Ligand code: SF4
């Protein structure tokens with residue numbers, strides 16, 4: 310991998326240069342929390358944050374998206390609809406990049422998802438290493454505190470300057486075109502390593518089992534009383550999955566114009582924690598009780614995804630821990646409970 | 652033949668009928684797809700020959716009981732619109748007082764001219780086919796139900812809590828701001844309107860089908876609400892349901 314260095318003074322012109330060419334979304338601050346939103350200038354951007362409310366998945370899989378439009382009449386006409394305007398997502402943390410890699414695996418599998426794939430092709434990812442992790446994060450346990458893949462550019466704050474790792478040709482091109490940089494030296498890279506290690510020491514939570522152990526740990530405990538105990542408190546509110554960067558389920562519905570001349574098909578985020586998720590047309594619901602839904606979520610994160618895609622379905626961002634009012638959504642607590650009991 | 656629509660108001664502020672009039676393009680589309688034959692807030696003509704009856708307001712007198720039964724008999728389809736008709740709504744606040752006291756508070760010396768019974772939603776008296784929840788009713792859901800009636804399809808009404816829509820909207824959770832909310836057990840469909848606009852959810856769209864109200868109560872207690880405050884919170888709109896008793 311190639312590494313460049315950009316000074317902090319040179320960063321604003323770089324970002325503003327990008328803005329002159331393409332839509333840029335970045336992290337903003339609101340009431341002490343952080344969220345991804347479109348930025349108009351460098352000044353709105355925040356590059357030192359712990360975690361955003363909603364992961365950047367919202368730009369690849371919008372909460373609500375039109376898939377096709379149709380007109381009714383003599384001959385029914387159907388047109389696919391894809392909104393995939395080019396965009397840079399700026400300031401993505403490594404765990405969220407890992408989650409996007411997982412989304413890529415899901416949406417390119419067997420029957421590739423046209424809307425996702427086109428949007429993904431038009432998306433440039435500029436990452437930033439996380440220096441001050443959220444108190445709920447456990448990325449080191451999941452191996453997601455840093456990443457060497459999945460980005461076009463990756464920034465690491467080493468004091469007065471950023472080391473920029475170049476992950477793609479597209480990234481390199483943008484950097485060359487809009488930024489004044491110099492090649493990174495051994496000393497810069499050593500500093501980058503030190504900064505990353507310093508951040509590692511700041512994580513508060515960790516899973517007592519090794520990542521490789523988790524799938525088997527779950528399998529052995531399919532009937533563990535833990536699931537029922539947690540489910541008794543579960544609101545089936547879906548918050549844990551809505552905020553999760555690796556949760557990608559959606560529901561598809563058709564709607565018509567009130568004058569019945571046409572309509573559209575859309576999809577919106579769905580969640581396995583919601584009561585109607587596994588309900589089929591006959592009215593049968595395959596996961597009607599809270600316990601089976603709650604257990605499913607943990608198994609999907611810690612077992613099913615690994616089997617199917619070779620990657621665990623959790624990147625340790627800790628958003629679910631913060632979002633669950635009932636305080637039962639923590640993978641750390643669940644896996645540690647099972648580990649202790651086994 | 653176009654379906655014939657009729658609107659009837661019971662005990663409430665009639666804000667839901669106003670919401671129907673507040674439609675612009677949609678109202679024109681509805682009028683071209685159906686005939687409106689009874690709508691006190693908008694027209695003087697009245698007809699007792701209708702297919703679909705829209706009801707707003709709660710049932711709060713014996714006269715209401717007789718009248719809603721009559722409407723039910725005439726209508727092929729009956730749609731409850733708004734919190735009062737769908738769940739009883741704020742009218743049910745009075746149910747926690749003796750009826751004589753309620754009459755006295757409202758009508759003073761003239762109390763004996765009036766009768767009143769504990770407030771109840773329409774479906775406590777007659778079967779309801781469709782619900783348009785909300786206070787006032789959620790306009791987009793009204794359109795959804797009308798489309799369903801026109802196409803013969805079942806309307807997709809959310810059976811998940813407001814939390815889902817809050818997260819989709821990117822809201823900071825009310826509880827994180829040190830306030831409390833009944834959104835975790837309240838039926839979504841409003842796009843988390845109140846929370847998105849800086850308020851909290853009071854449950855005007857009613858409970859989801861299988862609400863975990865015990866857990867919600869525990870959470871409210873954890874956030875320092877007393878048992879009385881918790882009950883008061885549920886009574887605002889959900890006075891008719893078990894959770895507020
Ligand atoms: S399960 Fe929780 S910690 Fe894991 S990726 Fe999803 S939100 Fe983050």
Ligand code: SF4
Pocket residue numbers: 542543544545546547548549550582632633634635636637638
């Ligand atoms: S685990 Fe928590 S956040 Fe997830 S659905 Fe249940 S109550 Fe909601």
